[in-house]
Amino acid sequence: MAGPVLEMRSIVKTFPGVKALSDVTLTVRPGEVHAICGENGAGKSTLMKVLSGVHPHGSYEGEVLFEGETCRFKDIRASEQHGIVIIHQELALVPYLSIAENIFLGNEHAARGVISWNDTLKHASRLMRRVGLDDHPQTRVADIGVGKQQLVEIAKALAKEVKLLILDEPTAALNDEDSGKLIDLILELKNQGITSIIISHKLNEIERVADSVTILRDGRTIETLDVKAPETTEERIINGMVGRDLDHRFPERTPHQPEADAAPALEIRNWTVHHPIDQQRKVVDDVSLSVRRGEIVGIAGLMGAGRTELAMSVFGRTYGRYAQGTVLKDGKEIRTKTVPEAVAHGIAYVTEDRKHYGLNLMDTIGRNISLSALGKVAKRGVVDDHEERKVAEGFRKSMNIKAPTVFEPVGRLSGGNQQKVVLSKWIFAGPDVLILDEPTRGIDVGAKYEIYTVIDQLAAEGKAVVFISSELPELLGMCDRIYTMAAGRLTGEVPRSEATQEVLMRHMTKDKR
Template sequence: MTAILEMRGISKSFPGVKALRNVNLRVEAGEIHAICGENGAGKSTLMKILSGVYPHGAYEGDIFYDGEKRQFADISDSERLGIIIIHQELALVPLLSIAENIFLGHEPATMGVIDWDEAFRRTRELLAKVGLNEAPDTLITHLGVGKQQLVEIAKALAKKVRLLILDEPTASLNDSDSEALLELLKEFRSQGIASILISHKLNELAEVADSITVMRDGTTVETIDARTEEISEARIIKSMVGRELSERYPHREPRIGDTLFEIRDWRVEHPLHAGREVIKGVSLRVRQGEVVGIAGLMGAGRTELAMSVFGRAYGRNVTGQAFMQGREIDLSSIQKAVAGGVAYLTEDRKGLGLVLGEDIKSNITLANLAGVAWHGVIDDDRETDVAEQYRSKLNIRSSGILQKALNLSGGNQQKVVLSKWLFADPKVLILDEPTRGIDIGAKYEIYTIINDLAASGKAVIVISSEMPELLGICDRLYVMNEGRLIDEMPVREASQEKIMAAIMRQHGTAP
């Protein structure tokens, strides 16, 4: 077959870190080529080189596209040839419409005046191609994450994409939205569009990929032809981590005590639409040493609930009561929530969890500056000791504690956020999608940390879109839908089918 892309001998260094070492990648025309590897393996760095984010001269090696050697100065150079990258953090403007986002920077115009009729016509055509039934003037902020992902793909089609790069495209999607996206990639394949798919969801790779390239520690380990070779998750995992991983979830013997944290009749209105209730009378409890999961489909209100509990970080007119060890506590601000023993690990680690321009040391101590201060002055030696301690304890892979958070892989960024809250020493940790977009080895490490927290007597609430994850690490589950808790079950009695049946019953569609 004809190669649309060849990357030969690609190497890239950052201060103190060799990110890529002599990496080779070949993508055939019209194929779905998957790239997988642990966080820090170099996947995103390689794609940033390909798309021109890291320009020619900032790396070693050669890129051949359509048989010609290419030297991209910036991302516009690669886009002109039909190489379009969709990052894990979507690059849409929330308060602009779908049409405005799709044609931002290349609006159809006559004599310098935007032709909105033409923009809306072409937007409708593009949305039809990706299966999205929305009006062109719909604001992005009114769309769920799954639909936003489809808008990004429509935006790529508007630029006449020939090689589509998707970095963790299903990390934020539920099962049905993920399946729809994968079917769309298959449709693109039939049209001759090549795709590079970066994902930690190995079952998805096995389902759609024609070829799978495994990376480890900045090198290519192997490329598997899925059309001629047998693919198994065990084989991919062994190539990724350099060893067999016999269990996905570490074993834990629960030692569950009395109720530690409780909320009663919690109600929250939408921050922009007064009177529209998003959280509708939620009551839940979590005990010492217990890991409680909240399952639900995208848009069920899980994140909104968590953020509103954490100092009213979401919503307006928040009402209800919160109790810690039987005593009512004030959660009316983030400072009061932290002082009351509640911590929240956000699903948006880059936007809300980290100060990306600051180093690891500063990020780790940010939520508990009093813990590294003497008479109101930061003790640099103490702060260094704390940062080194958590870097070692959580196995944060970096050149040192002075490395910028921006330059860490996703899994290591997540460990820094976890370190920040562990140092704050809360009684209750709410973890919102704690393993989103990170590799299976890093996931196991985070599951182990969750077990250790529970073993120390803390209460842990886990929100996850991956039902097997909740079933693998939790003691008890709540099922949430449309802003309400609709079921509760011990994990030993739970299953994916039972969770979905509870949701369908509320919709009136269960048999």
């Protein structure tokens, strides 16, 4: 049997105030798909950045061997020259360049400093066929979906004669169809002899695509398992990730019993919104729904159903062109034309895109938490730093945000901890209604449970919660009622007692036009 293609021995990586990796060992066999899983902050991405030269040799302790040779990569280009290519969760593509230009960016087909566009387009077409992309190579990356952009990244890796492909949460932003296509491609690359390392929180994906799985927890290697072995169960992987059994994936919840005479905390009537560019197209079409205090109401739908468009348009009309509809709070019509108006009426929106719209990644935990309600920590228009720090410290402890201090930049936190900061920010504003858009996307099972517990507690305190999610088990586990959407319209309303994945999917795939 051939020796390992990759060995990482006793890797230690320290950042100021935090030991991210502590004596981590990883062994990958040639031609396999090797999964790495663990909670957010377990050290998965940091380990791959050590391997790929993002964290250069000398900035960490330990030894990296690739194809039997000791490697001392000084930067990412050095690792790519050995055939190690990493595709980060945040795609490194230039949106206004073409697919072909992106594939060969920094690796151009050129002679005497002049790019040969004929060679570029010919080779780009060949690589695109290999990954299943049927677009024209001169199509702008901005004009294709996220699923296809992932394929462009893989074609870009193949152009560098990749031997070891590292994919960091490759399906986190993809729908089920695009995720399936990407998994199929990884398996096809395996058949072509390419070794892959995949970081994923989706245990069903790991079961389908991986040969081995290494579990990290708190910066340490817990164990490496053969995915196909009978003893490798989902429960064992979860236990390794979180260090405890999760007998229940969701907090135990007593279904909400609304008061007979109480008006809904939030009611939306006949809400219609047009696409911001194509004004003939309705992205939200005559939608009416309601949520009462103490209730968690879900919204389910496939990609393009209009869930996020509905949420953003209600919250300050931040998406699309408003056509008609009213918003009522506690039975009285309110104006939500702007975000400040919506916030003033006690409505908060936790966006699905926390990095772009939910947080200032360069600022601290403390500043991010206070942003939604600066007036609460200000005196005569000046922010009281002591009060801001005290508030942030309270949330750091109550939300279990893993950071040494509240002065830590949010950009350095793991995805799960960033999401806790977003939730803290809006909880601090003291809303009556929280609209949560994919609140656990890209977060491990342990952090998910903590966020579910926070959401459940908010409902118990009398908050009204609208919960948008692409994960049907999540909606079934958390919600009192679930609305379904398709093509911008409501297609069903299902009480908790009647909700199953099959029932929801049946409603999500029908169109009431």
